[in-house]
Amino acid sequence: MxxxxxxxxxxxxxxDCAGARGDWDDVLQRALALEPPAPPRPRRVRxxxxxxxxxxxxSLVVILFATPAFGLLRDWIGRKDVPFTGKTAPLVxxxxxxxxSLGMQEGLFPQAIASQTRKVxxxxxxxxxxxxYVAPIRKGGxxxxxxxxxxxxxxxxxxxxxxxxxxxxxxxxxYLLKVSVGQWDVSGLVFAKDAASxxxxxxxxxxxxxxxxxxxKPIDAGFFLHGFRQGVxxxxxxxxxxxxxxxxxxxxxPPAPEALSVTPRYLRSPPxxxxxPTPPLQRDRANGVSAVAGxxxxxxFDLSGxxxxxxxxxxxxxxxxxxxxxxxHEESPAGAGGGFxxxxxxxxxxYQGLATPFDGCTIRGRYGxxxxxxxxxxxxxxxxxxxxxxxxxxDHAAARDLALFAGSNRMRQIRRLxxxxxxxxxxxxxxxxxxxxxxxxxxxxPGRIGYFDHAYGATxxxxxxxxxxxxxxxxxxxxxxxxxxxxxENVRExxxxx
Amino acid sequence: xxxxxLEQLYRDRYPRFLRxxxxxxxxxxxxxxxxxxxxxxxxxxxxxxxGEGSLESWIWxxxxxxxxxxxxxGRRRAELxxxxxxxxNNGHAEPxxxxxxxxxxxxxxxxxxLFLRHYADLDYEQIGEVLGIARGTVSxxxxxxxxxxxxxxxxAQT
Numbered sequence: 001m002x003x004x005x006x007x008x009x010x011x012x013x014x015x016d017c018a019g020a021r022g023d024w025d026d027v028l029q030r031a032l033a034l035e036p037p038a039p040p041r042p043r044r045v046r047x048x049x050x051x052x053x054x055x056x057x058x059s060l061v062v063i064l065f066a067t068p069a070f071g072l073l074r075d076w077i078g079r080k081d082v083p084f085t086g087k088t089a090p091l092v093x094x095x096x097x098x099x100x101s102l103g104m105q106e107g108l109f110p111q112a113i114a115s116q117t118r119k120v121x122x123x124x125x126x127x128x129x130x131x132x133y134v135a136p137i138r139k140g141g142x143x144x145x146x147x148x149x150x151x152x153x154x155x156x157x158x159x160x161x162x163x164x165x166x167x168x169x170x171x172x173x174x175y176l177l178k179v180s181v182g183q184w185d186v187s188g189l190v191f192a193k194d195a196a197s198x199x200x201x202x203x204x205x206x207x208x209x210x211x212x213x214x215x216x217k218p219i220d221a222g223f224f225l226h227g228f229r230q231g232v233x234x235x236x237x238x239x240x241x242x243x244x245x246x247x248x249x250x251x252x253x254p255p256a257p258e259a260l261s262v263t264p265r266y267l268r269s270p271p272x273x274x275x276x277p278t279p280p281l282q283r284d285r286a287n288g289v290s291a292v293a294g295x296x297x298x299x300x301f302d303l304s305g306x307x308x309x310x311x312x313x314x315x316x317x318x319x320x321x322x323x324x325x326x327x328x329h330e331e332s333p334a335g336a337g338g339g340f341x342x343x344x345x346x347x348x349x350x351y352q353g354l355a356t357p358f359d360g361c362t363i364r365g366r367y368g369x370x371x372x373x374x375x376x377x378x379x380x381x382x383x384x385x386x387x388x389x390x391x392x393x394x395d396h397a398a399a400r401d402l403a404l405f406a407g408s409n410r411m412r413q414i415r416r417l418x419x420x421x422x423x424x425x426x427x428x429x430x431x432x433x434x435x436x437x438x439x440x441x442x443x444x445x446p447g448r449i450g451y452f453d454h455a456y457g458a459t460x461x462x463x464x465x466x467x468x469x470x471x472x473x474x475x476x477x478x479x480x481x482x483x484x485x486x487x488x489e490n491v492r493e494x495x496x497x498x
Numbered sequence: 499x500x501x502x503x504l505e506q507l508y509r510d511r512y513p514r515f516l517r518x519x520x521x522x523x524x525x526x527x528x529x530x531x532x533x534x535x536x537x538x539x540x541x542x543x544x545x546x547x548x549g550e551g552s553l554e555s556w557i558w559x560x561x562x563x564x565x566x567x568x569x570x571x572g573r574r575r576a577e578l579x580x581x582x583x584x585x586x587n588n589g590h591a592e593p594x595x596x597x598x599x600x601x602x603x604x605x606x607x608x609x610x611x612l613f614l615r616h617y618a619d620l621d622y623e624q625i626g627e628v629l630g631i632a633r634g635t636v637s638x639x640x641x642x643x644x645x646x647x648x649x650x651x652x653x654a655q656t
Contacts, residue, residue, distance in 0.1 A: 015526070030535065328531070
């Protein structure tokens, strides 16, 4: 093999990323969020005396842990301090935090610094473990959610209410404690720095101490989740001397925060919605439909010139989505959606919380997608403001086409087969529409589905057909089947696949 | 070093930084995260830049180091296992699985030199500056990497 051929293969192995654009503002924000470089730590010389103390304390800890009473001690302590340092959360979690602003009205974006998301604890409730992730937000405060996304604790910009409350309402501050009672568990936040224990009182008069984690700055808050079998009547926070410092009860409404001197942003009235797109404007046209998008997220779709085919596809309503490739959405863009139930000549949408300029918008008819799909798996209207959106539309259509085919009921039956049985079944059901390839690298025109069955290549891998489809961009999509199930694929990021 | 010079470099070379990171970590989203993180760290620690080499080389190093850190956090391990699985699967799920697997088992320095040459598009001089090795060593390292990859591919074809 020549070097030239090797270099060609190397070049094709990694996407050339041409046209990718970064987000310098995100770099600046990440840099600001990073801890300043730590000064060199003076070297400590451990004396013999300190060593003796360390051994003594360690021994005591070991004894305590080995004692049955430790369980009680631990429950009594209640608080576990967690430093907000160390490795950050997985990318998928960071993406969830980055997406919190999508669809939020201007002025109310939580602006979580997704890159700083960290795991801060694991709680057990209702027989399941829930990992708690927390991210700081740009103007101080945090967003918190559990690994089960339905358990979103919320975003708090700052805690001005908690700070303001004691001046006017005495010592027991309900705003130092935020409680959410579910059907089977109670969760919440503790803002009292000196909180040492947390207790839950039940409606039958019983009570118990529950554990909580207190996360260091910049989060500076405590978190808890605890399962129970009966109704919660109250939650109390006490300091290390047992003094009550915050209390929440199910039948007590604290004074309205609006009455206090400081109103946090999340309680303020949102600014009015924009009424027209602001420059710089983005414009594009597809299938007789034009779109104008403004920097403020205001988009006007003009459907008056839509082709008959498009009108038919959108007659029963449609969803109008716009999207942008943003950090954490390099492959599959972040999108915000709207829609209409009746076809109108002009549709106006305001997409908030989504970074502008947009890369593109789509209008998607409310019809079921089946293979072969209408418009060859493209959406009814695909507006591309950027070259990247054009690439995305082409790749998305090819990936969806292959996914619809591989996941169709008919194929779910056929894909259990291999060798001649597979070839015969595909030929009988699809005729020449599906191409049998002699090898995995055989050429295949874009938009066509082909398959290569390992039964013909290596008997050891019999029963693992791989289906391919090339996008017009040259990107190859594949779905490999093993024993009737999808063993590997590269279409899921762009589409749904069963 | 000014923030403006870093920003200029970011805007001018972003696709190449992204491609290098993509080669290291294997997914586009993780790669974008690596580039953002590398520049954020460079910005934060810009006072550490002593000006002994070029700013660009310093940033290439930062991207490589951040990519490696991310890989060590497990994601790349999973990706590598996937690549190796694909290779052992006769590799019909991704193009040239033998090549991917062969790159994965190259010695670290060879792999970095290979990535900097083919995905960052740097010349031997710049690669030497980034990796802290002499130009002649770069040449020998790349030669060894190419020979190793050619050998693997030729073996796979027979």
